[in-house]
Amino acid sequence: MACHMKEKPSAGAQGSMLAPPAMGVMFNLKKAFSNNKKETLAFMQDYVMAPTPEKAKCLPQAIKRFGIMPSMKDTITPEELVLVTEYMYAAFPPAGFEHKR
Numbered sequence: 001m002a003c004h005m006k007e008k009p010s011a012g013a014q015g016s017m018l019a020p021p022a023m024g025v026m027f028n029l030k031k032a033f034s035n036n037k038k039e040t041l042a043f044m045q046d047y048v049m050a051p052t053p054e055k056a057k058c059l060p061q062a063i064k065r066f067g068i069m070p071s072m073k074d075t076i077t078p079e080e081l082v083l084v085t086e087y088m089y090a091a092f093p094p095a096g097f098e099h100k101r
């Protein structure tokens with residue numbers, strides 16, 4: 001949550017964001033994997049431990065703006081990662097979310 005904010009970014013927050021907000025990340029991934037939960041979680045659980053530009057599903061502008069995300073392999077256990085990714089899948093995007101580019 002330090003990087004992927006849970007809220008919709010306010011105009012003022014845009015400049016200080018370190019990463020795409022959680023709702024945007026999950027909106028894009030659910031679209032990329034046609035709402036297939038198993039495939040989305042498998043992608044996330046691999047990506048978070050070993051991110052590369054080639055694997056990324058987010059828009060190229062996101063990587064240009066924020067850079068590639070740091071690996072969480074020394075920060076989170078595989079068990080914790082399952083819980084975090086299940087949570088992200090269930091909670092984002094919130095009902096009524098509309099994506100703005």
Ligand code: HEM
Nearest residue numbers: 003018019025044048051056057058063066067068069072
């Ligand atoms: C357990 C913690 C985290 C999870 C589950 C997570 C998850 C994700 C996911 C699923 C994506 C999208 C990948 C894609 O669509 O291609 C992403 C992107 C990104 N994350 Fe994280 N993240 C975590 C921690 C962090 C942290 C701590 C930072 C900042 C220090 C960060 C910075 C970024 C950035 C800059 C991107 C966009 C560029 C990219 O896709 O690599 N993330 N993250």
